[in-house]
Amino acid sequence: MEILFRENLARIARFKTPHGEIETPTVMPVINPNLNFLDESTLRSYGVQAVITNSYIIKRNQRLNEDALRHGLHSLIKFSGPIMTDSGTFQSHVYGDIEYSNKEIVDFQKAIGSDIITILDVFTEPDESYNSARSKVIETYKRLKEIDFEDKIIAGPVQGSIYPDLRRLSAYLMSDASYLPIGGVVPLLESYRYSDLVKIIFNSKVSSDFSRPVHLFGGGHPMFFAFAVMLGVDLFDSASYIKYAKDNRLLYSEGTRALNDIREFPEWSPIHGKYTPQELLHEESEKRTRMLALHNLKSIFIEINEIKERIYENTLYNYVEEKARSHPALFKAFMSMINYDTSDYSPLSYKSPFFYYDKTSLNHPIIKRIMKFTENYISNSRHTLIISSKYWRPGVKNENVIKNIVECTDFNLLVSWNGIYIPLFLEDSYPVQQLVSSGLNDKKLEEDYLKRLKSINNDIEFYEGEHYDKRLRDYDTEKINTIAMFQFNINERFFDKSNIIKSKSTGHIRNIIEDNNIIATMRNDGYLTLSIKGAYRLLSMKPWPGLRVVVDDESGRFNANGYNVFFKFIKSFDTGIIPGNETLVVSEDDDLYAVGKAAVSGIEMYYYKSGVAVKVHEGIN
Ligand code: GUN
Numbered sequence: 005m006e007i008l009f010r011e012n013l014a015r016i017a018r019f020k021t022p023h024g025e026i027e028t029p030t031v032m033p034v035i036n037p038n039l040n041f042l043d044e045s046t047l048r049s050y051g052v053q054a055v056i057t058n059s060y061i062i063k064r065n066q067r068l069n070e071d072a073l074r075h076g077l078h079s080l081i082k083f084s085g086p087i088m089t090d091s092g093t094f095q096s097h098v099y100g101d102i103e104y105s106n107k108e109i110v111d112f113q114k115a116i117g118s119d120i121i122t123i124l125d126v127f128t129e130p131d132e133s134y135n136s137a138r139s140k141v142i143e144t145y146k147r148l149k150e151i152d153f154e155d156k157i158i159a160g161p162v163q164g165s166i167y168p169d170l171r172r173l174s175a176y177l178m179s180d181a182s183y184l185p186i187g188g189v190v191p192l193l194e195s196y197r198y199s200d201l202v203k204i205i206f207n208s209k210v211s212s213d214f215s216r217p218v219h220l221f222g223g224g225h226p227m228f229f230a231f232a233v234m235l236g237v238d239l240f241d242s243a244s245y246i247k248y249a250k251d252n253r254l255l256y257s258e259g260t261r262a263l264n265d266i267r268e269f270p271e272w273s274p275i276h277g278k279y280t281p282q283e284l285l286h287e288e289s290e291k292r293t294r295m296l297a298l299h300n301l302k303s304i305f306i307e308i309n310e311i312k313e314r315i316y317e318n319t320l321y322n323y324v325e326e327k328a329r330s331h332p333a334l335f336k337a338f339m340s341m342i343n344y345d346t347s348d349y350s351p352l353s354y355k356s357p358f359f360y361y362d363k364t365s366l367n368h369p370i371i372k373r374i375m376k377f378t379e380n381y382i383s384n385s386r387h388t389l390i391i392s393s394k395y396w397r398p399g400v401k402n403e404n405v406i407k408n409i410v411e412c413t414d415f416n417l418l419v420s421w422n423g424i425y426i427p428l429f430l431e432d433s434y435p436v437q438q439l440v441s442s443g444l445n446d447k448k449l450e451e452d453y454l455k456r457l458k459s460i461n462n463d464i465e466f467y468e469g470e471h472y473d474k475r476l477r478d479y480d481t482e483k484i485n486t487i488a489m490f491q492f493n494i495n496e497r498f499f500d501k502s503n504i505i506k507s508k509s510t511g512h513i514r515n516i517i518e519d520n521n522i523i524a525t526m527r528n529d530g531y532l533t534l535s536i537k538g539a540y541r542l543l544s545m546k547p548w549p550g551l552r553v554v555v556d557d558e559s560g561r562f563n564a565n566g567y568n569v570f571f572k573f574i575k576s577f578d579t580g581i582i583p584g585n586e587t588l589v590v591s592e593d594d595d596l597y598a599v600g601k602a603a604v605s606g607i608e609m610y611y612y613k614s615g616v617a618v619k620v621h622e623g624i625n
Contacts, residue, residue: 005215005238006615007604010583011318012349012369013209013236014311019217021054021086021119021157023078028217028238029311031224031304032056032088033245035081037068041294042301044083050298051305055083056241059113059122060092060102072116080116088120088159088241089113093187094222097127106147114156120183123147125161128170128188130200137165138173145177153182161187161221162208166200172211179213186237190222198228198337202235206344209236214604214611226257226307230324231337233311242304249296252285257307258330263296272306274298318354321368325361342367347376349605351584352491353529358435360422363446370435374426375453377490379460381416381427388416388457388464390425395467398431398439405469410479412472416461423450425457429486432512433530480504484516484524484532491531491585494545499523534586536622539599543588549578552588553609553618555597563589563598564625569618574609581606587618598623 005028009016018027033047035057047055062068062080072080077087091109096102104112106124113121124147126140141163148160160181164170165188178184186208192200209218217238223229224242232240248255252263256270263285269276275284275295284292314320328338342364350369359365366375382388389409395402396419409417410428417428421436423445430436458464481499488498502523505515513526516538523538534542542551555563559573569589581587581602589598600620602609609617 005217005612007612009316010604011315011320011351011354012234012346014233014315014320015236015238016312016315017217017238022117023084023086023119024053026054026086026217026239029229029233029240029308029315030054030238031229031240031242031308033301034058034224034241034243035083036246037062037072037080038065040081042297044085046298047083047301048085050301051308052085052301054086054088054119055081056088056090057081058092058095059089059109059116059118060095060104062089062116063092063104063109063112077116077118086119089116089118089122090221091122091124093122093125093127093161094190096124097129097190107150110151110158114154120157120159122159122161122185123151123181125163125187128163128165130166130188130191130197132165134165134167134170137163137167137170141170141174141177144174148178148181157182159183159185159219161185162212163188164204164208166192166204168203168207171204171207175208175211179211179216182216183219184208184212184216185219185221187221189220193223193225193228196331196333198231198333199340201228202231202337202341202344205232205235205237206341214608215613216611224304225260226255226304227259227327227331227334228337229257229304229307230311230314230320230327231334231341233315234320234324235341245300245304246293246297248300249293252292252296254296255300255303257303257310258327263292269299272302274302317356318351319356319359322356322359325359325364339364345369345372347373348607349583352531352582353434353438353584357438357440360439360441362442362444363423363449366422366424366449371424374430374435374490375424378418378424378426379457380495381486381489382418382457382461382464384416384461386414386416386461386463388418388461389413389467390418390420390454390464391428391467392420396420396428396431398436398441401431405467407479408472409467410482411475411477414476418457420450423447424453425450427486427490429483430490430530432483432526433487433490437530480506480513484513484526487530487532492542492546492551493580496545498541498545532586533621534599536596536599536624539586539588539596539622542586542599543590543594543596546588548594549576551578551581551586552590552594553577553581553602554590554592554594557591560589560591560597563618563620564623566598566620566623566625568616568620569598569600571609571612571615571617574617577606577609579606579609581609589618589620596624 005017125144128137160178162174164174219239223240224244314323347369418425503517516524524532554576587602598620600618
């Protein structure tokens, strides 16, 4: 996979298949090889890039079998783009054992020219015992290992029922495959057990090879797409667009409606203006099914497009937060999702403002990261003062009071912010500075958080209007040093006797200069960009491998001249790297080549092989 855009575990990415590239997230409509009633140009006009069909159904039907072997799968299905084939596992789940072995069904998929070939995995049921699920996970892995890949894209489904550790084990093992469907989840999807799905997807994803496309098998209803994508799913297949149509039911991004119950088709529906619901009900069944299937397909791709836009503007989390209210089962899924800490995958800042609705918004990964920092920031022996909203609110402060406290004390200074406490000095940094808040703080949560902070540093008080008179320190120097502490995860002061240049129009810090050299500049999101001089300082302050990627000499020569670092040249790296944060590009002897911004987190760095890993902004030459 090559990543184009990302928001935590969600990504817009692409990968190659023999019949063309696929850009994800996307949905593969299920095509019935017996009854293919949507032609390629119709499918494409809805946004379809790839389809999925079942090799087992083709193999056991003599006519289809011969046709596919003679003319190829693409001719049989009449689709010229990428086609994935499933193996018959689902049929064995529904009807019992099937008559082909793993090898036979995989060889057949190869012979008919499938683009993504699925092994015959062993389906694990949600109510299966642990031991039984475990042996199916192992058997599925054995079946993967008996396959000769021959440069083909081989899908190795992740199984493991609802057991988190089995999903992790399976995802780790199956990462030997080139493509990772998450299997055994259809019964959960059908019974709206979305919170179990969250658990399964999260555990599968974090133990998998991040360069693999991840597919949710059977996850064809648009109401759950955003949740799955947020947890790192790239592809879905959908039989639902046709299954629901046969049932006279319509898919919407928030749920399902019966044709019987609706008054009008929405404007976006391909049925709108052609039929009223009443007229369609009286239309002959084949025609009606076709129209409803088109509506459902449209609904699916509208949702996928919205999700992609959300990833691009970094608001997928907000979208999921919104969608959580469309069904109690989704709300439960959201509440279980926020228990997982994904702050290690979170970028330093987001393109869009931070939306604070209520205390649940504080589960956003960027807030989790700031809360961890706050706890670290006060874990010293200094007095800690909390400045209430009477003196400080985002963008509004009593200048004289704040200046007096900052310059005349050496206290840790916190401010009250949306029901938690955070360092005052992050006041110009994301998300404090780019905030849209309801202002509905939770008093109980605030009290609990204070207790938590007191367990770390007992010497905490609220500011009560005292005046201090001895000037000890400089406001802006404290600010840039605290930002550096947060950004570079250091406990020492990064800047010393710096000359801080501010913008004449906004009064914001712009450049930080020492001995006539720019050390750093302030980004619009209130974080620092290091110059090469600044990078040398970071290198000397952070012990190896902190915030580094190590590249070979050949790449290093280019990077030293300001060219980007590509994944394939990386030899090692720090797993603590934060996407969008300053990253040092060094040689194996820890000599600096360049400084730039990481494209992905340090946890993901290992897996990707194509694309830009570090966007270099200055090389040593
Ligand atoms: N289709 C729906 N679920 C599954 C699964 O677990 N494995 C395979 N191969 N196909 C599926």
